[in-house]
Amino acid sequence: MQQNQAINREFLDQRPGATLVEFGAEWCGHCQAAQANISAAMKAYPNIHHIKIEDGKGQRLGRSYAVKLWPTLIFLQDGVEIERLVRPLSEEYINAALSKLR
Numbered sequence: 001m002q003q004n005q006a007i008n009r010e011f012l013d014q015r016p017g018a019t020l021v022e023f024g025a026e027w028c029g030h031c032q033a034a035q036a037n038i039s040a041a042m043k044a045y046p047n048i049h050h051i052k053i054e055d056g057k058g059q060r061l062g063r064s065y066a067v068k069l070w071p072t073l074i075f076l077q078d079g080v081e082i083e084r085l086v087r088p089l090s091e092e093y094i095n096a097a098l099s100k101l102r
Helices: 009-014 029-043 060-064 091-098
Strands: 018-024 049-054 072-077 080-086
Touching: 009 060, 018 029, 029 091, 072 091, 080 091
Parallel strands: 018 049
Antiparallel strands: 018 072, 072 080
8 A cells, every 4th residue: 555645646547557546534533444444355456556645625636536525435447437435334345346447
């Protein structure tokens, strides 16, 4: 997993392969609650790159993806959004979305 505030939309749009972009905030209770399910689901997909983005007021990347609630998981294939989950409730939902990536 990569945590990096320097990542921008152009980088993600041009990124080859499968990527999970997770928007949230460390202090967010919903984000904290989802971490166990996200981590468990990602174990089955070691080839999918996971990027965590600390989102908040004035953050352009979150706005460019129209992120309104946290956590928001955006599943990209070769820079194209394939699936989106907002406040995923279970590992099964995350696994189903991850399985759509190559």
